[in-house]
Amino acid sequence: MKTALVTGGSRGIGRAIVETLSKDGYHVIINYANNESAAKETLRAVSGKGELLCFDVSNREKTVEALANWASANPNEYIEVLVNNAGIRNDNLLWWMENEQWDKVIDTNLNSFYNVTKPLLKDMLSHKSGRIVNIVSLSGVKGLPGQTNYSAAKGGVIAATKALAQEIGRKNITVNAVAPGFIHTDMTSGLPEAELRKMIPLGRFGNADEVASLVSFLASGKAAYITGQVININGGLY
Ligand SMILES: NC(=O)c1ccc[n+]([C@@H]2O[C@H](COP(=O)([O-])OP(=O)(O)OC[C@H]3O[C@@H](n4cnc5c(N)ncnc54)[C@H](OP(=O)(O)O)[C@@H]3O)[C@@H](O)[C@H]2O)c1
Structure with a gap:
């Protein structure tokens, strides 16, 4: 069975991605940082056909350590699908922004891409197979006022x-970004x-399942090219 890792897989969009990839037949590693009960509930939702892996994606040392421990406990497996989904927002106008708001949002949304992706590349490269899907945001595509930190982080992940x-196309590894608009989750509650x-042409917020379907497609053989x-998955909002 192929293995997928979903960072921030315990709640919201990440949870929907976990459930969808599980239905697609993956063994899914559900990463989370704080909310253990939500993570356990997500694991139950996939009938225990997955596992939890707690680490803070913004902490490079702990992330590398957790992924190395998983690899040594599973010497015959490798993570073939990586969904970099964990993220936070902490909005403020730039002139009122605290250093901590800037740093935390950049660390969690942008530096996490480096922290998680780099350790997993070696195995994808040696197996000549992999899928990386980065969950970004409309905010990183067009920039949104009050979110210079978040827009910068998501725009950085897009680049x-x-x-x-x-860099890695020749090794049969695809790397794509999914940019949701407003999706019903705790983050937008x-x-x-x-x-x-009123600003959204389709007249509603999106659902996490709709984002998960797109991620499932990008992770599949159908999206090989x-x-x-x-x-973008935003109901037509730009
Ligand atoms: N909802 C939207 O409208 C929307 C729109 C565009 C983009 N996005 C992006 O979609 C992704 C998911 O958003 P969401 O709305 O589903 O958010 P959410 O409901 O707030 O869930 C966030 C998830 O990320 C995890 N997480 C947060 N910080 C983490 C860290 N440092 N290390 C590991 N896991 C961490 C949380 O786990 P814990 O509970 O354990 O902390 C939780 O599982 C984010 O990247 C977000 O920026 C969302």
Whole structure:
């Protein structure tokens, strides 16, 4: 059975991706940082056909250590599908932004891409097979006021997606980014939905399952010739 890792797989979009990849037949490693009960619930939702791996993606040392421990405990397996999904937002206008708000958002959304992806590349390269899907955001495509930290982080991951796709395409590894607009999760629960809906051509927020279906496609053999792309899933909102 092939193995997939979903960072931030315990809640929201990540949880939907875990459930979908599990239905696709993957053994799914569900990463989370804090909320163990949500992670356990997600594991139950896939009928225990997966495993939990707790580490903070913004902490390079702990991330490398957790992935190395997993590899030594599973010498005959490798992570063939990586979904870099874990993320946070902490909005503020730039002139009011605290250093900590900037650093935490960049560390969790952008540096995490480096922390998680680099240790997994060696195995993908030696097996000449891999799929990397980075969950970015409309905010990283167009920039959103009040989110310079988040827009910078997601925009950085978009650029890294395009660069890495060119580095490793010859090894049959694809790297793509998925850029959601407004999706119903804890992250968007405090937003003024009725107001925001008016700007969205499809007139509604998206569901995590809809994002998961796109990730499932990009992880599959059907998407073998797609790499270095940013696929928007935003109800027509730009
Ligand atoms: N919802 C939207 O409208 C939307 C739109 C565009 C892009 N996105 C992106 O989609 C991704 C998922 O968002 P979401 O809405 O599903 O968020 P969410 O509901 O807040 O869930 C976030 C997930 O990430 C995990 N996480 C947070 N910080 C982490 C860390 N340092 N290390 C490991 N795991 C961590 C959380 O685990 P714990 O609970 O254990 O911390 C949780 O599983 C994010 O990258 C987000 O930026 C979301």
